[in-house]
Amino acid sequence: MNGELSQFVSDSTAVFRIYLLDSLNAISSETSNGHSEQFSYFKPKYTYPIFGDEESIFGYKDLIISLYLSSASLDPFIKLQFSEEVNYKKYGVKPDDIIAKINEEFPVVPLLNTDEFSSQLDKQVRFQPHGTLLHKYKVGDRTFQIYRASCYDPGFLDYQNKLQNLMLLFIEGASQLVLEGEDDYFRWLFYLTFECIPVSGGNDRFVFVGCLNAYKFYSFPDKFRIRVSQVLVLPPFQKLGHATRLIEAIHSQLRGDSTVFDLVVEDPSDDFVRLRDFIDCRDALQFTCFQRENIKQSFTKEMEEECRDKLKLHSKQSRRVHEILRLKYTNLVDKAEYREYRMFIKQRLNAPFMRLIRNHEHARKRLPKSDTETELCLNLFVPSSDRQTELHKEYSSVESEYQGIIAKLLKIE
Numbered sequence: 506m507n508g509e510l511s512q513f514v515s516d517s518t519a520v521f522r523i524y525l526l527d528s529l530n531a532i533s534s535e536t537s538n539g540h541s542e543q544f545s546y547f548k549p550k551y552t553y554p555i556f557g558d559e560e561s562i563f564g565y566k567d568l569i570i571s572l573y574l575s576s577a578s579l580d581p582f583i584k585l586q587f588s589e590e591v592n593y594k595k596y597g598v599k600p601d602d603i604i605a606k607i608n609e610e611f612p613v614v615p616l617l618n619t620d621e622f623s624s625q626l627d628k629q630v631r632f633q634p635h636g637t638l639l640h641k642y643k644v645g646d647r648t649f650q651i652y653r654a655s656c657y658d659p660g661f662l663d664y665q666n667k668l669q670n671l672m673l674l675f676i677e678g679a680s681q682l683v684l685e686g687e688d689d690y691f692r693w694l695f696y697l698t699f700e701c702i703p704v705s706g707g708n709d710r711f712v713f714v715g716c717l718n719a720y721k722f723y724s725f726p727d728k729f730r731i732r733v734s735q736v737l738v739l740p741p742f743q744k745l746g747h748a749t750r751l752i753e754a755i756h757s758q759l760r761g762d763s764t765v766f767d768l769v770v771e772d773p774s775d776d777f778v779r780l781r782d783f784i785d786c787r788d789a790l791q792f793t794c795f796q797r798e799n800i801k802q803s804f805t806k807e808m809e810e811e812c813r814d815k816l817k818l819h820s821k822q823s824r825r826v827h828e829i830l831r832l833k834y835t836n837l838v839d840k841a842e843y844r845e846y847r848m849f850i851k852q853r854l855n856a857p858f859m860r861l862i863r864n865h866e867h868a869r870k871r872l873p874k875s876d877t878e879t880e881l882c883l884n885l886f887v888p889s890s891d892r893q894t895e896l897h898k899e900y901s902s903v904e905s906e907y908q909g910i911i912a913k914l915l916k917i918e
Contacts, residue, residue, distance in 0.1 A: 510598070513591045515568040517556040522546040522569060523674070525576040525712060525741070527629050529619070546571070547740040549674035555610045556601075564591040564600020572615065575625050577632040577699070577711040579667040581615035582622035583607060610673060612666040612681055632711055634699050635661040639754055641701075644745050648701045649714060651754045656690035665695065668716060668737075675737055678772070682718070692721040694731070696754050698738075698747055714742045717751040719768075728766040731759055731817070736777060748777075752784055760817050768817045781822075782829060782910045787917065788816055789826050797834045800827070803849075828853075832904065833911045847900060854899045858892060 524546045552560050562568060565587040573582040583604065591600050608614045616622045636654030643649070654661050662684060672679040684693060698714040715738035724730040733755070738747045759765045770781065789795045792811045804827045812823035828850060835846045 510563075510591070510596060512566060513564050513589075513600070515562045515565060517552040517560045517562045517570075518549060520562070520568045520570055521549050521552055521674075522571050523549060524571065524573045525739075526573050526626060527576045527710065527712075528626055529623050545741070551674060551677055554673045554679070555606050562601050562603060563598075565589070570603065573622065574713075575622075575629055577629050577634075577713055578625065579664070579671070579713055580622065580625040581611070581613060581667070581670060582619075582625075583615035583617060612669045613663075630704075630708060630710065634697060634711060635659075635664055636695070636697070639696075639758070640750070642750060648703075649747070649750070650699050650701050650711075651750060652697050652699070653754070653758065654695040654697060656684055656693060661695070671739070672735055672737060675739075676735055677774070679735065694719040694721070694755070696751055698742075698751060700742075713739070715739060715747050715751060717755060719755060724766040728764055730766050731755075731768045733768065733770045733773075748780055749784065752780065756784075756788075756817075760815065765817055767813055767819045769819050769822075779906075779909065782825065783913050785812075785816065785818060785822060785826050786829050786833075786910060786914055789830065790914075795827070795830050800831045800834050828903075829907045829910050832907050833914065850903060851896055851900050854903070855892075855896055858896075 556562055565585075567586075567588040569586040571584040571586070573584065574580065585603060591598060593599050604617070616625070634650070634652045634654075635658045636652040638650055639653050640651045641648065642651075654664075656662055656665075665682065665684065669679075669681050673681075682693070684690065696717040696719075698716065700712040700714055702710040702712065704710050716735075717733065717737075718735040719731050719733045722730040722732060733752075736748060736751065738751075755768070759768060770777065773781065789812060792808075792815070793799065794805065794807045794811055804824050808827055809820055809823050812818040812826065813820070816823075818826065831849070832846060835842055837843050
């Protein structure tokens with residue numbers, strides 16, 4: 506694109522603003538000096554589901570896309586602002602149709618009429634969260650509530666579609682939940698967090714904070730495996746412990762459920778992996794088999810059963826918990842003890858490499874002596890001879906990650 510047209514290109518994530526509102530007063534309005542009043546907003550993490558992999562918009566100068574959401578019911582309203590639109594007669598190209606792109610991807614199409622959005626905002630005073638109140642907690646002097654909702658709750662399917670608008674903007678690779686029929690209604694579980702703001706002489710006002718969605722899978726012969734699918738906490742409420750509270754809410758509901766075999770997570774982000782590790786390690790410390798005097802032995806059947814039966818952890822996560830807590834109790838100053846731990850982890854890390862070597866040798870032995878073409882192909886896949894260096898790097902990365910979890914555990918002791 507030539508230099509003159511490049512001034513009409515915008516970074517879609519940079520120009521996208523999201524507001525949580527309970528009145529029209531918070532929508533930017535022109536003041537007498539021609540400047541807009543600025544109110545608190547936050548930005549999406551991703552906009553490629555709407556504007557493509559390059560996350561760019563063509564056709565506008567000084568573009569601002571404002572997505573306004575009613576703070577509790579999440580009704581969307583969209584507003585575009587720009588100083589100049591590309592002139593088709595001059596340049597022979599048309600600007601991107603921003604509204605059409607958003608409407609194509611959002612499950613709930615944003616309103617464009619201010620009066621219609623004002624009508625939705627007026628309903629916020631009567632909003633009550635869907636589902637059953639599970640838990641209340643305080644962060645400073647602010648009160649928050651967690652609800653468990655289901656597809657059977659009146660009006661929740663519409664609310665879930667509004668949540669999907671946000672999922673597209675904050676969860677990488679998020680796909681829209683398709684909820685059709687009794688089987689889907691039964692299998693999906695929804696946990697939602699709201700801030701509860703007292704209003705003198707009226708109903709409490711609610712502000713959406715975040716949510717967790719999970720799905721039930723059948724596990725032979727008579728149980729269910731719960732897969733956490735999506736977890737979202739909006740940016741204004743992050744770093745306040747809300748994701749931890751959501752995970753604890755689903756744990757408190759399902760760990761005592763005899764029909765649940767274990768809880769797993771679908772494609773977790775690095776941040777979620779760290780959070781889950783912290784919670785699972787913290788909870789495992791209540792068991793004798795994870796105490797200092799027992800943890801230095803290899804992963805045992807007792808450890809696996811305690812984690813599965815009482816914490817609903819998959820065996821892979823139970824082993825990870827064991828590795829983290831074993832490092833916690835390893836004396837790093839004691840060279841022999843520290844070396845024993847390193848060898849223990851490296852043995853696991855090296856297992857796929859050794860398996861590849863064995864498979865490679867077995868394949869070579871089965872080759873006819875005359876099959877030189879396949880022999881050459883196999884040689885292309887011979888594992889790196891510098892395995893020790895690679896293994897050391899892998900171990901260092903694992904230990905660094907585990908030490909981060911241990912540091913958080915030490916803070917709560």
